[in-house]
Amino acid sequence: ITWRAIMSGFHSMAVLALCICIGLCNVALAADCADGKSVYKGSSEPEAGYSVSWVIDCSNLTFEAKVSVKNTGWVAIGWSKEADMYPSDIIMGNSEQGTVTDKHTNDRVAPLPDDQQDIMESSITQTDGTTTMTFKRLLDTGDTADDLVIVPESMNMIWAYHATSNDETNYHTRRGVATVNFFTGASTPLVIPRSSIPTFHGVTMMLMWGLFSVWGTFFPSFLRGLGHLWFQIHVGIQCVVLLFTIIAFISIESWLGLNGHFDDVHNVFGLIVFILAILQGVLGYLSHRFWDPKRSSTPVFPDRLHWGLGLLVQFLAFITILLGMKRIGAATPGALASFILWFLFTIGIHIGMKWYTKTHHDEGADASRYGRSQDDADLITKISEADDYKDFDDMHAKPRQQDKRDLKTVFQQNKVPLVVFGGQALLGLIMVGVAMNVVAQVGAGYIMEDE
DSSP, X not given: OOHHHHHXXXXXXXXXXXXXXXXXXXXXXXXXXTTSOOEEEEEEEEETTEEEXXXXXXTTTXXXXXXXXXXXXXXXXXXXXXXXXXXXXXXXXXXXXXXXXEEEESSXXXXXXXXXXXXXXXXXXXXXXXXXXXXXXXXXXSOTTTOOOOOSSOEEEEEEEOSSOOOTTSOOSEEEEEEEOTTTOOEEEEOOOOOOHHHHHHHHHHHIIXXXXXXXXXXXXXXXXXXXXXXXXXXXXXXXXXXXXXXXXXXXXXXXXXXXXXXXXXXXXHHHHHHHHHHHHHHHHHHHHTOOTTOSSOOIIIIIHXXXXXXXXXXXXXXXHHHHHHHTTOOOHHHHHHHHHHHHHXXXXXXXXXXXXXXXXXXXXXXXXXXXXXHHHHHHHHHHHHOOOOOHHHHHHSOOGGGGSOHHHHHHHTHHHHHHHHHHHHHHHHHHHHHHHHHHHHHHHHSOOOO
């Protein structure tokens, strides 16, 4: 092997390497609008039933897209720096209103319209269960605050839609992310990890305020004939409600973040219920702590205020649950009918039992009407006569006569409210269970997809 041959070999390799580099550079340069005349077309179907096709016109530096979705609700497509729904640049279509809007989002809230609308042309139609949206915008709109530049490299394309609702504040029923190069057409769907926090929040709040709180309220209202037992059951149930309300509230807030979170009516109502629930717990403690067996009437503060606030927060909690079901798209006819009927049934039971306690004279009714059982009344009389219970907590630690009563006697004296409570509890488990099942299914689908 001569020196000349070795040098010739190196020369050939250098030429080959140079050609490869030039070829790669030409490919990279071809995949942009440097020549000012190229046209790039592509399409992607990140999920069955959701497809998008596009055309990039380098002569006008425009991006034109067509989105087709098997649904009757709103549709959306956008771009995000991160593989998430926020912060993002979004185009959202509403077939009911016939609008296509340039939007953005910076948090886990409904997208907001941009101050600068950069859609040049648009249309949206809904035919035979398919929504078709078209729009055109510049590759670089100049809106640095809310829009992203469509560049010749992989970008995170986000997509979402609601199956039936055109209320753009309602959460999506399906969503996803794909990495797409709009110049080369390369597209790869991304797997988004599932979050169980929203489902936990929704199901927990429905269970606590749709059932447990209703049960806890029934005992002081209509089962005082059980003696001191009604108080123990009432406190136990409501403490569980308050504890899980705090846990569910903190968990959803830590997941959502506080930026703009309370702009939504459901979230505002939720915050009110959360604050009132804590205040209600404080009033309940004060009512217990300062109860005086010798008092001749029930004071407005804290007792009557505790009673009234309890009914108010229960009513607001029902409204908040309905708003939450609407927000996540779980307000199906069946789920709504089930929960609303339970709501009305609960009100009807309360009114009916109030009428019963006023018109009947058994120990259960008398205890509910006067706020104490006969055993309580006898004990209070003894306390008043002896006047030797100086400490309230010590008095409550003493044995109660009603604790010695057998279950048969207790049932006979309170059979009507106990039967009503049992029927109400069973019906509540069925009706609220139907709504909770829908919330759980929708929550698992609209928030995060693994498929």
